[in-house]
Amino acid sequence: MRFELLAGLLALTCVGACANATPREQEIAECRPGEIATWADGRDRPALGKPLVFVYWDSGAPTWFSSAQVMELLKRSSQAWAGCGIESRVSALLGNAPLPAGAVVxxxxxxxxxxxxxxxxxxxxxxxxxPAMFQLLRTRNPSYPAEQTLQMVVSHEMGHFFGLMAHSRRCIDVTSYYTDGKGGNCYARDRSQLKTVVEYRSILPTACDIQRCRIANGLPVNAP
Structure with missing residues (x-):
C-alpha cells in the first residue's frame, strides 16, 4: 500500500460506543447501512487460509524497529481482525526453523x-x-512516530489475506485509499473532519472493514 510520505496518524482510536467520541472515532466504531463501498479495484473473496498464520522474519528490518516491537504490532492487527471470524496467529521465524504449512511470511x-x-x-x-520508505519517512520527519505508520500498513495489508481485495472508498477504513488517482475522492460523513487530524484513516480495521470481511467469508454481519 502506498501512503503519503509525511502522513501522520492519530494514536487513539475509539474501540466502542464512546460517550464523548469524536466524529472520527464514531466512524471507526460503527458501520451504517449503505456505507460499505469500494473503488472496484478488486473483488473480495474468502480468506487465504483458515486459520491464517503470519510468521515474521526480521532480517533487514530498520534498526529502530525491534523484533519485539514489530511482533507486538502484528499481533495487535491480527487481534483486531479477529472480529471477522477468521482465526489468525502470529509467530516469529527463528533460525532455520521450517515455516508452518501455508504460512504468510x-x-x-x-x-x-x-x-x-x-x-x-x-x-x-x-x-x-x-525499509527504504520507512527510512525516508524518518529522514523527512525524525520526530514522527513511525510505529503508527507501520501499524496501519500491517493492518491494511493483512486485510487482503482476510479476503478484502478491493480498497474501501470510506476514508476512515484501514483498507481505504483516499483517491482513485482519477479525481475521485473517498467518502466521509463530514469531509470537514478530514482537516482536523493529520491522518484520518484508522490504524486498525474499522466496523465497516470487519463487516466487509464477514461478508467476504460468508459469515453473518450481525455476529459479535
Whole structure:
C-alpha cells in the first residue's frame, strides 16, 4: 500500500460506543447501512487460509524497529481482525526453523514491496515491508512516530489475506485509499473532519472493514 510520505496518524482510536467520541472515532466504531463501498479495484473473496498464520522474519528490518516491537504490532492487527471470524496467529521465524504449512511470511523487502510502504502478495504468501520508505519517512520527519505508520500498513495489508481485495472508498477504513488517482475522492460523513487530524484513516480495521470481511467469508454481519 502506498501512503503519503509525511502522513501522520492519530494514536487513539475509539474501540466502542464512546460517550464523548469524536466524529472520527464514531466512524471507526460503527458501520451504517449503505456505507460499505469500494473503488472496484478488486473483488473480495474468502480468506487465504483458515486459520491464517503470519510468521515474521526480521532480517533487514530498520534498526529502530525491534523484533519485539514489530511482533507486538502484528499481533495487535491480527487481534483486531479477529472480529471477522477468521482465526489468525502470529509467530516469529527463528533460525532455520521450517515455516508452518501455508504460512504468510512478513518480511522486509524492497523487491517485494515494489516502492510501497507495504505490499501483500497472496500468490507468494508474503507481506513485504519497505525499509527504504520507512527510512525516508524518518529522514523527512525524525520526530514522527513511525510505529503508527507501520501499524496501519500491517493492518491494511493483512486485510487482503482476510479476503478484502478491493480498497474501501470510506476514508476512515484501514483498507481505504483516499483517491482513485482519477479525481475521485473517498467518502466521509463530514469531509470537514478530514482537516482536523493529520491522518484520518484508522490504524486498525474499522466496523465497516470487519463487516466487509464477514461478508467476504460468508459469515453473518450481525455476529459479535
Amino acid at each position: 512478513v518480511q522486509w523487502s524492497e523487491a517485494g514491496s515494489r516502492g510501497n510502504f507495504g505490499l501483500a502478495n497472496l500468490g507468494q504468501r508474503t507481506l513485504a515491508l519497505s
